[in-house]
Amino acid sequence: MEHFPIVQALCRAALAQPTPAIRKQIERLRDAIAKEGDSKSSGALSSLLTAADRNVEMAPSRITASRAQIPGEILTRNTPVPVDRETSAPLAEFVFPEETNTHGPIFENAIHQAINSLIEEWNNFDNLAAVGVHPSRSCLIYGSPGTGKTRLAMWMASKLSLPVVLVRIDGLISSFLGTTARNIGNLFAFSNRYRCVLLLDEFDAIAKLRDDPQEVGEIKRVVNALLQNLDTRRDIGITIGITNHQNLLDPAVWRRFEVQLHIPKPDFDTRMKLAENFMHPVPAPRTHVKLIAWFTEGATGAEIEAVVRTYKRAAVMKDKEGGKLIDTLRQFAILNSARLDPARRELLFTEPGNLFRALNQDERLKLSYEDIGDMAGRDKSSISRAVAKV
Template sequence: MDHFSIIQALCRAAMADASPALRKQIERLRDALAKDGDAKQSAALTSILTTADRTKELSPSRIERSKAQNPGEVLTRNTPVPVDRETAAALADIIFPADIQPTAPLFNATVSQAIETIIEEWANFEALSEIDIRPSKTCLIYGAPGTGKTRLALWIAQQLGLPVVLVKLDGLVSSFLGTTARNIGNLFTFANRHRCILLLDEFDAIAKVRDDPQEVGEIKRVVNALLQNLDVRRDIGFTIGITNHPKLLDTAVWRRFEVQLEIPKPDFEMRKAIAAHFMPPVKAPDIHLRLIAWFTEGSTGAEIESLVRTYKKATTVREEDKRGLLDTLRQFATLNAARVQSERRALLFDDSSNLFRAMRDDPILGFSMADIGEIAGKDKSTVSRQLGRSAKSGEGEVLNG
């Protein structure tokens, strides 16, 4: 069939919110292709139908209960989003559950448990309503850039089976300063009319301290409009705000959010888990994962993912061009100097004996001489001798001093 790739894309988009009649037509097309001998194209449509079924089965009880708590019209891919009156630019993006990765983000046990609590509240809305309690309807997620805040918000929506109305507020402020308050009103009106999660990204762009002398009167009016709209929406739907700069938020904004969830930078074990998560299909030794976790102290998940990409490229190029782990770390530290803790970076480019000693003596890393030797491409006796010579040299300097 000519242009089947376009037909395939249309079918995939349609199945995200398909009626029984629409599904029937896709099944007819699949069967017709199979009858005409186009087995490959027929199988592609079967795959689309199967994927749609699996997506629908992910959490049916949660979807139905969340609908009960979120009255309104159903968002579809054909629903027009509000636009700026002067420029006709869309004020939001719509992201559907089928387009969101179902894999849970990686956080420490405390954060993961808190997130599960939010989801369980919405999944058990009926039980809570019997004791006159409602799920939390506003959630502020804050933390350093790259810690997974936006991905977490989207995953929560995916778990609840709700589409996301994603708004990047920094774009509204910088591009449409004179009409920002009106645009915000239109966005909230749109979100309140539909069954969805309203996700306000770059929240600090608008929700700034109102008594900041550097801000013009327009921003102050925008903050007031935002507060009023948040107050109205809290009785209608679920709203999530995201910010990298919590200190910039007005205290009145903080009070509008029932849940205030901080996403910390990952600790050693989480950094190792993140490295392992992004490593496939490459199989990295455990000591490599541990060293990556140690090297990325103070880093975010996004920065660890970037280092893992560098590692994977270094281990899959031509044999004569392959780098050892230490050389790969030095390359990454050179190209990403601002993202690497200065102490770790200094050790990488210092005398190797100082790096070996730090690796040996760090209780979290827990490396043996054999581990260090494997990473450095030396046998453990060579590493031991190098450390011994370094120690004697240090003692001599102390005596001479």
């Protein structure tokens, strides 16, 4: 399509504040371009529409700002960072709202709604206080590595226009007896003084079970100090803990968090949204995005991003839309075998007809032999013969 970059820029600008009418017209344009056989341009418009959907999903629906009720002094770039007294190692680093990626992570709709309700609570201190309740001031986010927990916490803080005091576990934990507990106290005292979100990443490092036989007595003092400081912060600021190992946490720690948010691995539809998001700015046919979502069954967002990076490299190096996609996926499977579902990996390397039949019969994919041929670098009849063979 002639002058398509200009058309694409106009569509991107229009989708910054989309209306149903704008969206409808861009969908019509995408479908018309697809009918003309320009899959690259139609794929680019599909990516714009998907990005617009994501921004709408992650935007809280009713925010009436009343942030001034969060007590404390204003944290600035000139505020001294709390440090370990013995080593002078910083106990935290500051992340300000303007330094945070404005795009929130992609989750299932139910999780989006729960997150939005939590942000609305934090943005409505006055309204809640008027009826004798207060927002949940503490949140524990847990789940598998790579599911977007830290990114979510940073995004939530940016929506509240609050800086993050990000705890540095390496500076917090000391080999000196009693120093770790004292560092925890100093960190919480600092956070209680300023308007901020206290973010405890890798939280299990300081909140382990106190009856763990592998730990020395020092861990009990550390956990006790942590519990006491979480109690003192209960009515002061906002605290977010993040862990990949929730089974290691002491039961008493769980009770200190009013919200306990589990981030699961993404389902098929969410994996498609993630793949489309990571694909930018490389246009990809929807059938390719579907196959990547199918291929990454049981994967996390970080693992899906790794697959898409391989796809984009192939697209650039072969100057095609991913080249032969199935060959690209096999290459990824060889180099990243531990990241993949074993059943999916086995299908990639078994008799081709088994793979082609699985792709054709999967209700979520609904791939025709022609679609499969495009991704395998074969014609429709050879796909049909390979399926009949098995």
